[in-house]
Amino acid sequence: MKKKNLLQKYISAGTLLVFLLLGIYACDEGVLEETPLDFISTSNAFNSADDVEMGVVGLYSLARDWYSAVNEKYMFVYVALGTDEAYFGEDPAGGYMSNWDTEITPTGSLPKTYWTKAFDLVYQANTVIAGIESIEWNNEDKKNLYLAEARFFRAFSYRILVTMYGDVPLITEPVTSAKTDFVRDAASNIHALMEEDLAFAAEKLPVRGQEASAGRLTQGAAWQMLSETYLADNKYQDAADAASHVINDYGYGLMTERFGSQPNLFGTENVYFDLFTKENHNLSSNTEAIWVIQNDPDVTGGGFYAGERGFGCAYYRMGNTPDGYKAFRGDLYDNSYTGYSDTLGRPVAWGRPTNYTAYDIWRSDWDNDYRNSEACVKRHFYFDNPSSAYDGMEIDWSLYESRSSAFKDTNQYIYPYFMKVAAPNDHYTDLSRAGGGVNHKDLYAMRLAETYLLRAEAYLGLGDKGLAAADINTVRERSNATPVLAADVSIDYILDERARELFTEEWRMLTLMRLGKLVERVRTYNNNPGNPGASIQDYHSLWPIPQTEIDLNTGAVLEQNPGYEE
Incomplete structure (x- = not known):
């Protein structure tokens, strides 16, 4: 059993803080006094660095829910389900994401769930940022470290929102009372905020090996997300440079030899298998791990993976x-x-x-x-x-x-x-059913193989297929795969390599949306036998703004995405 690290130590209390933060949206008007007593705000939640630590850990807990979701079916949609990579095998004809035309609608549960979940994290990040700024600090570096973590999570949330919904409200301050006049800001403005937040995080977060505990963010994670953000804005040289920081500056490296725990269950285990063996994710010898989501059966609120x-x-x-x-x-x-x-x-x-x-x-x-x-x-x-x-x-x-x-x-x-x-x-719960479908292994939110593929995409955007092929082949050669020729590199080839390397890890839905390839590839490769192509429509390149958000936003017009208008 792995030792509880600092992040896990605080996770239960951090989760409580999350619920308290969420409580701000459920309070009725009679509760909104000048000095609120029953919900978290910048005026009563943050009085010391310890309070800030709890608030930041609450952000980690909310972010982890995107990887170790309580409602697992929702989690598998943006990871693979309904894309070119997977369909609902338990019920292909009528299961989740078997029919885009009937599920991804303004009144559908999935668009509302992701919108709410992502904006919750934006709101909480803004509250923590304001709280950090509201107290006096004797240690400016510590203040900036917490700000870097909170701003990373704001960018993390906006990555989801701007990719899935396009133009969305840009919110940089805590929401402390009812607001009904949101408007959509241009995606370019959202990207600009993300770039600013992530550049700050890339400077102020610790370097690899100096983070407070396993699972805490480092500069490498910020540079990697910044690289993807630049790609979304077609800033290919900036994207390549950001990825190069991760690859060259922090001691990361692809694992090329077997390491850590090395079980022999099937007789064909190899270094790629070792990457995903429980207990190997957080090893100091694992130089491929950039950001690891922590799950532990021995900690209240410790999370699990389904x-x-x-x-x-x-x-x-x-x-x-x-x-x-x-x-x-x-x-x-x-x-x-x-x-x-x-x-x-x-x-x-x-x-x-x-x-x-x-x-x-x-x-x-x-x-x-x-x-x-x-x-x-x-x-x-x-x-x-x-x-x-x-x-x-x-x-x-x-x-x-x-x-x-x-x-x-x-x-x-x-x-x-x-x-x-x-x-x-290696199961810890529901042993009479071999774990009941869940385990408690940690998860890669980011690892270096993806960094190489992001840089390959940037080089392709710059027209340099030779450098793109070199990065792709760094990943392929680790797995003893035949190198790709520069002439054969294309965005579709990179997507194929991402599927080989990152299936079940990357958020495939977001990758395809960012590249404008979602509709094309679902129609081509989603061979759901109950509904080939899953009835995806051209307008599904973006998801709809939830109708409830439009209806409640009575003080301004929150426009719907094209194709979803009544």
């Missing part, structure tokens, strides 16, 4: 062997067999990889790319019941004379399982 539940196949639901015995007996727990493998967990098949993700992008290097090894992408599953003559044999649907759920066989029950989301034999 990657198994979302991305793994529901193998345990497939029914019987061809000769009529339960196909999966499972592991022995509390004197009975569970029906689940603790190696695989209890997935639900929400994020079934598209054929593009599971097969097409690997074909040229199928046998030599480490990322496609059996340990990294489990493609072979075996009957597990000694009572059956098929025990130990590989599952092959042709062994059956007929199947009552043929539609579910390869969409829900058995499909390539990307093991980077799993914590084999």
Whole structure:
């Protein structure tokens, strides 16, 4: 079990502060006295550096919810679901993001959820920033460190909002009373604020290795997000320079040899597998990690990851062997067999990889790319019941004379399982169900492989395919993949490489939206068998402003995005 770090020590109290901060929006008019007593404001929450520390940790807690979400289905949408990378395998015809035309609407729950969630973090960041400025400091460096963290999270939130919704209200001060006259600011103004916030953070945050505890932000994280922000504004040289700071200045490096905990479960483990092994994320020897989201089962409010539940196949639901015995007996727990493998967990098949993700992008290097090894992408599953003559044999649907759920066989029950989301034999809760679909491994919010691919994108934008290919090949060569020729580099190739390297990690929805490639690639690659292309429309290149926000904004016009008007 890893030691509790400073961030985890404060997480429970920080979460309480988050709820108190959120309470400001639920207070009725009778509560809004000059000196509020039952909600957090700059006048009563921040009296010392310790108060600021609690406020900043509350921001970390809110940001972590985007990675370790309580409502897991929402989390998997911006990560992969409904994009070119994944569809809802449990119910392809009617599950989440199976039909963009009916789900992504002004009254839909997803647009409202993300809008509210992102603006909540903007509001809290502004409150913490104002609180920092409201008290006297004996240590200017400490003040600037806290400001850097809070301003990073404001930029973090606006990255989501401006990418998904386009022009959005620009808010830089705490909202302390009802406001009904928001207007949309140009995306260029949002980017300018983000660039200012992130440049400040890149200067004032600590360098790698000097952060207070695992999971705290460093200059490298700010430079990386700044690089992506410049790309969104077509500032390619600035983007390349920002990425180069991360690559060259802080001691980061791709992991090229096996390290840390090195389990041998499948016989084909490699350095890429080690990157995602529990306990390896925060090792000082892991020079690839830039910002790691902290999860811990031993801390109240410590967080969890539902990657198994979302991305793994529901193998345990497939029914019987061809000769009529339960196909999966499972592991022995509390004197009975569970029906689940603790190696695989209890997935639900929400994020079934598209054929593009599971097969097409690997074909040229199928046998030599480490990322496609059996340990990294489990493609072979075996009957597990000694009572059956098929025990130990590989599952092959042709062994059956007929199947009552043929539609579910390869969409829900058995499909390539990307093991980077799993914590084999390392579950702490719901042990009778092999963890119940969740684990407590930490998560990369940023790692260096993505930095190289961001810089490759910048070089491509500058017209230098040679430098772009060199950065792509730095990533590919680590995984023993064939180098790409400069002539073959394109934005689509970079997106393919991001899928190979970053599936389940990057927020694919935002990447495709930023590049203007969402609609095209969903139509091309989302092979949801219940609705190929998921009925995505041209106007879905941006999400709608939630209708409730428009209706409540009676003091000004909050315009709707094109295509969603009544």
